[in-house]
Amino acid sequence: MSPFQSEEFDTLAVKAGGKEKSYVVPSAGKLAAKESPENADDFARNWHDRVLRMYAVDLLGKGEVPPGGEPNVELRVDYARGTRSVGWLEMGRSGSDVYARSENTAGWVKVATGADSMLREAPRVAGGETKEEPKGDAKKSEKKAEAKTK
Numbered sequence: 574m575s576p577f578q579s580e581e582f583d584t585l586a587v588k589a590g591g592k593e594k595s596y597v598v599p600s601a602g603k604l605a606a607k608e609s610p611e612n613a614d615d616f617a618r619n620w621h622d623r624v625l626r627m628y629a630v631d632l633l634g635k636g637e638v639p640p641g642g643e644p645n646v647e648l649r650v651d652y653a654r655g656t657r658s659v660g661w662l663e664m665g666r667s668g669s670d671v672y673a674r675s676e677n678t679a680g681w682v683k684v685a686t687g688a689d690s691m692l693r694e695a696p697r698v699a700g701g702e703t704k705e706e707p708k709g710d711a712k713k714s715e716k717k718a719e720a721k722t723k
Contacts, residue, residue, distance in 0.1 A: 581652075584654075587650050588651075595607040624662065624691060633682060634680055636680060640667070640668065643667070648663065648665070649661065650662045660676050662674075671688040
C-alpha cells in the first residue's frame with residue numbers, strides 16, 4: 574500500500590486507541606521509540622513490517638463507500654523524513670472487513686486477511702494496550718451473551 578521504501582522515512586507516528594507514539598529509524602531494519610532511540614523495539618518493528626507488506630484485494634473509487642458503510646478510522650500512521658511529511662496510512666473496519674487508505678489511493682481499499690490482527694495490536698504500538706480477541710469457548714460465550722441482549 575505504501576509506495577515508498579523504508580529508507581525514505583526516518584520517523585513515523587502511530588495513532589490508535591486514543592494514544593500516539595513516535596518512532597525513529599536509528600539504522601536499517603530497526604525501529605525505536607523517539608524518546609529512547611538506543612533501544613530497538615522489536616514488537617513495533619515486526620508490526621510495522623506487516624503494515625508495509627499489506628496489500629489490497631479490492632479497490633474502491635474516489636468517494637465510494639464499502640458495503641458495510643464508511644470505515645471508522647482506528648489507526649493512522651504518519652511518515653516523515655526530517656521535518657518533511659512523506660506519507661500517511663489509515664485503517665479501519667467496515668462490517669467484518671478491514672479497509673485502508675493513504676495519500677496515494679483514490680479511496681478506501683479492502684486489505685488482505687491478517688490486517689485485523691494489525692488493528693488489534695495497533696494500540697499497543699501507539700503506547701496503549703492490545704485489544705485482545707476472544708478465543709475458543711470465550712468467543713462462543715461472548716456471542717451468546719450478545720444474542721441474549723438483542
